[in-house]
Amino acid sequence: xxxxxxxxxxxxxxxxxxxxxxxxxxxxxxxxxxxxxxxxxxxxxxxxxxxxxxxxxxxxxxxxxxxxxxxxxxxxxxxxxxxxxxxxxxxxxxxxxxxxxxxxxxxxxxxxxxxxxxxxxxxxxxxxxxxxxxxxxxxxxxxxxxxxxxxxxxxxxxxxxxxxxxxxxxxxxxxxxxxxxxxxxxxxxxxxxxxxxxxxxxxxxxxxxxxxxxxxxxxxxxxxxxxxxxxxxxxxxxxxxxxxxxxxxxxxxxxxxxxxxxxxxxxxxxxxxxxxxxxxxxxxxxxxxxxxxxxxxxxxxxxxxxxxxxxxxxxxxxxxxxxxxxxxxxxxxxxxxxxxxxxxxxxxxxxxxxxxxxxxxxxxxxxxxxxxxxxxxxxxxxxxxxxxxxxxxxxxxxxxxxxxxxxxxxxxxxxxxxxxxxxxxxxxxxxxxxxxxxxxxxxxxxxxxxxxxxxxxxxxxxxxxxxxxxxxxxxxxxxxxxxxxxxxxxxxxxxxxxxxxxxxxxxxxxxxxxxxxxxxxxxxxxxxxxxxxxxxxxxxxxxxxxxxxxxxxxxxxxxxxxxxxxxxxxxxxx
Numbered sequence: 001x002x003x004x005x006x007x008x009x010x011x012x013x014x015x016x017x018x019x020x021x022x023x024x025x026x027x028x029x030x031x032x033x034x035x036x037x038x039x040x041x042x043x044x045x046x047x048x049x050x051x052x053x054x055x056x057x058x059x060x061x062x063x064x065x066x067x068x069x070x071x072x073x074x075x076x077x078x079x080x081x082x083x084x085x086x087x088x089x090x091x092x093x094x095x096x097x098x099x100x101x102x103x104x105x106x107x108x109x110x111x112x113x114x115x116x117x118x119x120x121x122x123x124x125x126x127x128x129x130x131x132x133x134x135x136x137x138x139x140x141x142x143x144x145x146x147x148x149x150x151x152x153x154x155x156x157x158x159x160x161x162x163x164x165x166x167x168x169x170x171x172x173x174x175x176x177x178x179x180x181x182x183x184x185x186x187x188x189x190x191x192x193x194x195x196x197x198x199x200x201x202x203x204x205x206x207x208x209x210x211x212x213x214x215x216x217x218x219x220x221x222x223x224x225x226x227x228x229x230x231x232x233x234x235x236x237x238x239x240x241x242x243x244x245x246x247x248x249x250x251x252x253x254x255x256x257x258x259x260x261x262x263x264x265x266x267x268x269x270x271x272x273x274x275x276x277x278x279x280x281x282x283x284x285x286x287x288x289x290x291x292x293x294x295x296x297x298x299x300x301x302x303x304x305x306x307x308x309x310x311x312x313x314x315x316x317x318x319x320x321x322x323x324x325x326x327x328x329x330x331x332x333x334x335x336x337x338x339x340x341x342x343x344x345x346x347x348x349x350x351x352x353x354x355x356x357x358x359x360x361x362x363x364x365x366x367x368x369x370x371x372x373x374x375x376x377x378x379x380x381x382x383x384x385x386x387x388x389x390x391x392x393x394x395x396x397x398x399x400x401x402x403x404x405x406x407x408x409x410x411x412x413x414x415x416x417x418x419x420x421x422x423x424x425x426x427x428x429x430x431x432x433x434x435x436x437x438x439x440x441x442x443x444x445x446x447x448x449x450x451x452x453x454x455x456x457x458x459x460x461x462x463x464x465x466x467x468x469x470x471x472x473x474x475x476x477x478x479x480x481x482x483x484x485x486x487x488x489x490x491x492x493x494x495x496x497x498x499x500x501x502x503x504x505x506x507x508x509x510x511x512x513x514x515x516x517x518x519x520x521x522x523x524x525x526x527x528x529x530x531x532x533x534x535x536x537x538x539x540x541x542x543x544x545x546x547x548x549x550x551x552x553x554x555x556x557x558x559x560x561x562x563x564x565x566x567x568x569x570x571x572x573x574x
Contacts, residue, residue, distance in 0.1 A: 012097020
């Protein structure tokens with residue numbers, strides 16, 4: 001049996017970084033395990049390589065297809081209360097993880113985010129500590145200076161304003177009329193304003209973590225083994241030391257031994273692996289008949305995401321996607337809500353000119369608002385059963401803090417004011433409160449039936465206004481109309497509570513913190529408390545979700561911990 005120096009479980013953003021950095025030391029034997037398929041250099045699936053993310057995102061080949069979550073608040077104190085509906089959750093199951101299917105947004109958050117990390121017990125993770133690793137990740141194709149990297153493995157760029165769609169141009173004009181200034185670089189100025197959205201993309205092609213870090217040269221290293229279609233079933237232990245994994249490789253059971261095991265499975269599956277191994281809240285483990293290996297109350301607790309809501313509208317011909325780019329996210333806005341205690345820039349709005357790959361999606365634009373600085377921290381990941389094939393129970397409890405609800409309601413009103421301003425009103429029609437429902441998901445699956453149905457509907461919507469309004473009212477809008485939510489605060493609150501979803505930024509369920517923090521799961525180097533030979537390195541270790549899409553903070557985290565692991569390996573070498 002081969003014994004590896006490091007076994008990395010999960011080939012997503014963090015796992016790709018770790019595999020590249022750790023295998024650079026030729027004396028170390030590294031195994032990277034990924035449950036999904038490979039994305040071979042030069043032969044990446046076209047849906048993943050596409051600069052437009054809508055096709056890969058809806059493709060079940062790249063998902064954990066049975067994973068479902070609840071986003072609304074669940075009251076465990078009132079068992080008679082109706083349980084919120086389960087929603088399908090598009091968690092990536094492919095090499096590169098979320099970076100292979102996400103919207104490719106490349107923002108970091110603000111310095112205040114990481115200073116809060118340190119204040120919460122992640123010593124050595126302040127803004128000044130993490131900035132060098134953000135710079136190490138990126139190769140900024142537009143900007144230089146102290147905030148930007150030029151030699152990293154992930155390119156960062158922006159769509160020039162002259163190439164924006166008519167819809168994006170109109171949104172920018174609306175932001176200006178509302179008093180917001182233009183920021184050429186959202187990652188270089190931490191003030192309110194609107195900006196071209198940064199994205200991890202070069203020459204109109206996605207550059208995922210797998211593409212950037214697991215390139216041809218990296219894959220040639222004889223000490224790096226990449227095993228895809230490999231689903232880890234169990235962590236192996238001798239006492240409190242993790243010594244290996246049991247997994248299925250292409251359906252065949254195998255065991256691998258390692259001197260150190262790293263979980264990089266994301267904020268849903270990393271805590272699930274720990275719980276199955278008997279590491280977690282004692283009561284939950286005992287309820288499932290799992291022997292307690294190490295009682296850690298924080299495993300799976302305080303799961304976070306950014307709550308979001310959308311206002312959509314029909315985009316008129318001439319303002320839709322153009323030939324300059326397939327990027328449908330071109331302009332964003334960062335603004336301050338003004339609520340007491342919140343940092344500047346606690347809210348974010350992204351303008352989408354295209355809502356889906358199909359013909360109707362090409363006609364629908366959206367203003368998507370999310371709470372950048374969220375205070376809802378009561379989400380959790382639990383096991384449904386001891387069976388490793390069963391997906392965990394995931395409860396996000398997105399609006400458990402009323403400050404998040406209040407800001408989404410005011411954010412919707414702000415978007416409505418923008419929508420009704422002259423620039424946007426001139427290029428759109430028939431605004432409506434949007435919900436990412438099961439019906440939307442089903443019509444978003446890439447297949448011939450949906451292509452035909454949406455082509456017919458799109459032709460009708462491009463017809464007379466009365467026909468368009470009929471189609472939107474009867475086949476697109478679900479439950480609430482624009483007039484309802486604008487004229488009735490109770491209707492607006494009901495809509496926000498029902499339609500709020502996260503933006504696939506699951507994080508914080510295995511938080512790093514001080515030794516004396518009873519809810520900390522790992523130390524500042526990702527090492528699981530009380531357990532030897534086991535780390536967690538992914539978004540689950542964040543002390544709190546930053547004011548950013550989580551991919552770049554995850555890449556940064558993996559770069560920083562990889563440096564620590566390499567230094568420790570060097571100091572322990574004979």
